[in-house]
Amino acid sequence: MGNSFKFLFFTVCVLSFGLSLLFVRQLPIAKCVHAELEGFEAAASTPVAKLTKKMNGTANEHTGRLDCPVTFPNWTSSSRPLVALASFPGSGNTWTRFLLEVASGFYTGAVYNDKKLYEGGFVGEMEDYKDGRLLVVKTHATSSESPEFGPAILLIRNPYDAVISEFTRIKTRRNHTGVLQKDSFKDEDWDRFALTKGNSWESFNRSWLNRKNRICVVHYEKLVKDVIFETQRMMTFLNETLTSTRLRCLETHNEGLFHRFRNHSGSASVDVYSKSTRAAMNKHISGVNSVLKQLGEDIVQQTI
Template identity: 35%
Template structure:
């Protein structure tokens, strides 16, 4: 009788143990297979990235220890009109390469906020931020990355930076006082900058801000290939998990700030650059976003 009673207990315990083990092994194999064979790290991160972020305890970790290159790197301009996401792209590049990005400017706030290469323009940094153009500026570099954002968005972002800081928004009274003159004096500079850099003699890599947002995996691959950097699956996963960083503007922006005349003026510049870009890139259609 005693043996008869013990035997079912052992059988039930064995069944439960086997079931738990089976479920655990299947899940581990599925997890491993997903990591090794996913085609789009973006879709993987969209589904599972939040869990990863919770486990790290922060949204702004560092994928690689940031350093200066000990081997002189080719001087590479990271060109953009102010307000086009230059700081954000520098964050992505630093996450992917582990090498500091430089700048022709020295911004103390950015230097404190994860960009130690502010003010550095030599071969120790992987790219150099610049908002300048002209023959002398182009002559400083052997290759260039052009980051282009829709002028309506870029002009507004830059105005907010000037009057609200890197992460704030300009107060309403500043729009009432300064906005009109700012647009008249600055909208043409958006076009002039990119028009000038399309005459650059060295290799040029063009990134549309909208594509960087909507298709980060493909844009990261293209950019790293241009910079001569190879990423492992694990490294790419980390970069895309921490893609946004901690550099987004906070709060609700002022909207409906463009008058009919401003819209007409900016659309003309945008169309003109779109046409030139299509010839420059040998593409029939270009969408600046």
């Protein structure tokens, strides 16, 4: 009787422990917790020189934070997987890169090599992103088009705002901070653009949410409301520590030179969408939300 009870107790403990491990392994996929991210190594702490690089004859302050230097980490592609910062165009990727650079002290990069961003202070922009010397790498490509990446941070913005932002960028000659007036959204080009991009928004986000590699979902709207908390979540996922020094940097330098402000007088808002386009857009949002719910993530809000 005693031995049977001990055996039963032991069996229950083993099963409970196994289930707890299963839960712990699944949790980071949805909640950005760094746990058992295979191949991840935190950057070694090495002396960092102040950012004094000269570009176009002026000091590249990259937000005026000479007291918050940024450099390349000393890890290599063999010691750390390539991490994507994936987002649909117009979702705030460049601003998020800026926040991560301020918080970590390490450069981010991109698959695009945008000279304007490089001249604006994103020194990692012109680096070969496959060399492994960048904290994260910006991409607007779908997951299937990006097999070189391991873990990923997926930045999701409400498509109503993301599509307006991308349309504005294109119409202002790829200006990352340009603004359009509402009159620019009254022609057929806008309607066609909105319908096409809404579909692309759903396909893009589904591709990253359904991948097998670990993913950290960050909602742009939440990042705007609580920069510190959401940046901390990303840092945790990247196995980087937000030190007290870098926290002060983040608290005082969290806007950047490439963050487009939305609420300009007379600027475009959700009301530039026709009734039929809104119906289509809400359908795309529902498609993405179905996957987010499965992962236990917050959903994207629809607009009536």
